[in-house]
Amino acid sequence: MDTKMEWSRTRRDLFLKCPRAWYLRYGHPRPKNGINDVHSNRRPWDLMLRAMKEILVERLEDLREQKQWSPLLLEHQLKYSLQKHIKQNSRRIKKRYFEALLRYANHRFALLWRCRLIRQLERQKYPCWYVLDRTSSVRIGIRRIYASPDLAVLIQNKWHLVRFDMQIGPEKITDELEANAMVLWAKHQGGFPQSETSYRVHTIGWRKGFWHTSTFQPTQQSVKQCHTLLESDCKAMLEIHRYARANLALLPLASSKTSCDSCSFRVRCPGGENLQLAHNEQTLLELVHHSASSKT
């Protein structure tokens, strides 16, 4: 089991919000028919973010080949991608809601294209840059780490690793450590330098109506701390995995109702209806479970 534990920032975010939701999405065994239920219950809003990310990568790849997109082409591609994701997730949504999602996506895209880095790439300021595949992973020790940046841009002998987040939560003290996972990925990927000071990392994420850019200078120590963070995350996830195999009902629930409001598992989770009540019931269950196991 140890070797199968995978880390990505998306997994980490969900794990911190709710270990039960994390387990249902990433830790739960796949059904025998091979269709993973977790992919068919994503919210339309999340599908919109997914479509945006997909189109961003396509548009950046075209930009690398100096192909510009017209607003009409962007709209068409976004629409096509969103329709595809909705269909794949067996979702039906009202036409008005679909159109509203498209408008959100178009608006965010328009603002993203005004970001300094994108404009510099459009002006062909940097001759050496790559669009990377976020699904490519590296193996670090016994863990598989998904932490590829979206872009790697060579600027004055430094590799600038850039990650785009279509939506981010409030700032956290671990943001810098999480961003350094891109350096860990690059060092283990091959073809990139081994020295931490040969990099700068940037995260560009949408929060409360704006694209926010955070930039960090990695050091040997901060990248080492990032590795420690990843390892402790994987151990905690492994613990939850073991816990779930003993009794699914005892898996820790979200600490905040806000997490449940946007959770795709809420219809079949006691926390989805009333989180406080679910916590109380779980405490009782734990008492019964522990007293039963202490008698055996």
Ligand code: SF4
């Ligand atoms: S509904 Fe709430 S408690 Fe239940 S899995 Fe989702 S986030 Fe966790």
